Amino acid sequence: MLTSTRRVPQVLLFLITLLVGVVGIADPAAAEPGEDGGQNLTVRQALDKANAEYNDAKGRLDKSVADEAAITEQLTVTQARVGELEATAGTLANAAYRGKRISLANVLLASDDPDTVIHGMTTVQYMLSRDDKQLHELAETRKQLEQQKTDLAAAVANQQAQLKIMETNKKAAEDALKKAGGGGATTGAPSGGKVTTNPVGRNSDGSYAKQGCSENDPTTSGCISPRMLNAYNEARKAGYTHYTSCYRSGGGGDHPAGKACDFSANAKTFVDARATGADQQYGDALAAWCIANAKNLGVKYVIWYKRIWQPSSGWKSYGGDGTPAGDHYNHVHLSMQ
Structure with a gap:
């Protein structure tokens, strides 16, 4: 009887663990933005290249x-x-x-x-x-x-x-964007952000210098580029201090390269739901700030609330994956040159 009694807690622990695994109770990772895969990864890579080359050409033009x-x-x-x-x-x-x-x-x-x-x-x-x-x-x-x-x-x-x-x-x-189901006209996009930053350094021809993942990421144990770190710090100075995650290993896109950060609409974590109320207002204001300071900071694009802003065409619709994180309803994604 003693042996049987001692085994009861182990059995209960197993059943509880199994139940949590099946129904996904209290799984905070469900709201964490993941590195895009499949078609979306291809889209991100195309956007990274196109917007980087556009920004450099615009800098040379200016x-x-x-x-x-x-x-x-x-x-x-x-x-x-x-x-x-x-x-x-x-x-x-x-x-x-x-x-x-x-x-x-x-x-x-x-x-x-x-x-x-x-x-x-x-x-x-x-x-x-x-x-x-x-x-x-x-x-x-x-x-x-x-x-x-x-x-x-x-x-x-x-x-x-x-x-x-x-x-x-x-x-x-x-x-x-069109290949991924986005790129269409959109209304109600954030605007009116205030310029609070100074221009980052550039090459003599006006283009941005190439940068690698060389700085410690203040949000993870990974690394980010100097321009990304500058943008993160400037956002903090401007009052945008909600939970943020930058570096993520694996996959493609800008996160593994240290050139992207996800700024949660919620103050403490990524919530697995569409931002509303004060959280949505925070995301709107942050996205508008990113755009107003895009040229100074070296922004490639901003994604928020199923919309994407690019220096070449402004706000367009964004084709996500139907989840709050994938559609960027719960965080502002900032990609840097």
């Missing part, structure tokens, strides 16, 4: 537009200076043609007085040096003008090339 403005301003100044120097050169040439330009021979023949001759020679040397300097400046300024015209043409050509890249990647992102 840099080229700024370069064009600066060159145009310089070119105006240079053209004015060329005009002034050409007028001076014309006066010098006209004087030489009419024989009115002082020469060393004229000075030597004009006087027998040595002091007068020396003074005249000094004057001639000064004037010849001055004239030669002006003519040299004219030649150099003309070269500068031609180089500026060349640089201006290159800037315009670069802009046209970047616009083509942007258009190509915009279409690629739209096609990927």
